Structures are given as structure tokens and as C-alpha cells.
Amino acid sequence: MHQDRPLRLLFICTGNICRSPMAEYLARAYAQDRGWPIEVRSASLMGLNGNPAHPNAVKVLDEIDIDLTPHRAQPLTPELLEWADWVLVMELAHSRGARDMLPAKDENILLLGSFCGKLEIDDPLGGWKRRFRKSRDEIDECVRNFMDRLPPPSHLG
Numbered sequence: 001m002h003q004d005r006p007l008r009l010l011f012i013c014t015g016n017i018c019r020s021p022m023a024e025y026l027a028r029a030y031a032q033d034r035g036w037p038i039e040v041r042s043a044s045l046m047g048l049n050g051n052p053a054h055p056n057a058v059k060v061l062d063e064i065d066i067d068l069t070p071h072r073a074q075p076l077t078p079e080l081l082e083w084a085d086w087v088l089v090m091e092l093a094h095s096r097g098a099r100d101m102l103p104a105k106d107e108n109i110l111l112l113g114s115f116c117g118k119l120e121i122d123d124p125l126g127g128w129k130r131r132f133r134k135s136r137d138e139i140d141e142c143v144r145n146f147m148d149r150l151p152p153p154s155h156l157g
Helices: 019-034 055-062 078-083 092-101 103-108 112-116 129-149
Strands: 007-013 038-044 086-089 109-111
Touching: 007 019, 007 078, 007 092, 019 038, 019 055, 019 129, 038 078, 055 129, 078 092, 086 092, 086 103, 086 129, 092 103, 092 109, 103 109, 109 112, 112 129
Parallel strands: 007 038, 007 086, 086 109
Antiparallel strands: none
């Protein structure tokens, strides 16, 4: 972990309107609960820019008192990849897209699902709220498992 600044996490999915924004806001909430200094962002491999989070993603995060309404999609860029200490993706295709964009980041790109016994985290887009809730719970478990494996921030260690 970088001693001079907070740890930086970047979550990537296809459109940056469902899975990656949920992961971003869940990670931020978990870090705040634990008093960990982190910076979290999320991005779209599809290049969406300015789109709000999907209404069902907003609803299922609201159920656990997290407000996703401020989120706006942003496209993945080499600069965002360079900014991140860890890049967590939802699907194998996302890791390929990120690696193609910035090959030097290869060792820092991880499948988020691998932290909760899955390969990929299914896209809930097009599904009922129940499917978004399942996605939220999977993402939350994976995010917590990933973050719990990180070394404690230097001010806590």
C-alpha cells in the first residue's frame, strides 16, 4: 500500500450503470465503516459517459442505506487504469479489455468474483429487482473478501 496516499480501487463492468457502480459504492461504504482511507472509482468498457445508475441498482442499494443516485458512468481510459492500485473486473472480457488498454497493469487486474468463489459476476441488466439484489449481495461479499485481504492502512498497522 502506498504510504503517502489512500489506496485506489477501480471497478470495471460493461456499461458502468449496474455492477461496477454498485461495487464502487459498496467498497466506499465498507471502507468508511472500517475507517480505511481509500479512493474508489468505476468505469465502463463500453464507453458510456454521464449515464445514471440503472434504477434497479439504485433501488437495491437504497435498501441497505447506500445512495447511488449521484453516480454517473464514465468510460475506461488508460489514465484511470494508471491511477488505480487495483483494478477489479466483473468478467473475463473486462480483464482483456483493460489489459489491452494498458498491458503494464496486468498483475493488478483481478476478477472480483474470484473473491467469493465465482469466475464472473453476472450482469443483472434486463432482470427484475430480485436479480439486482442477488448481484448486489455477491458483489458485496466479494468486495469485503478482497478488502479484508489487503494490508491494513499504515495508520492502523
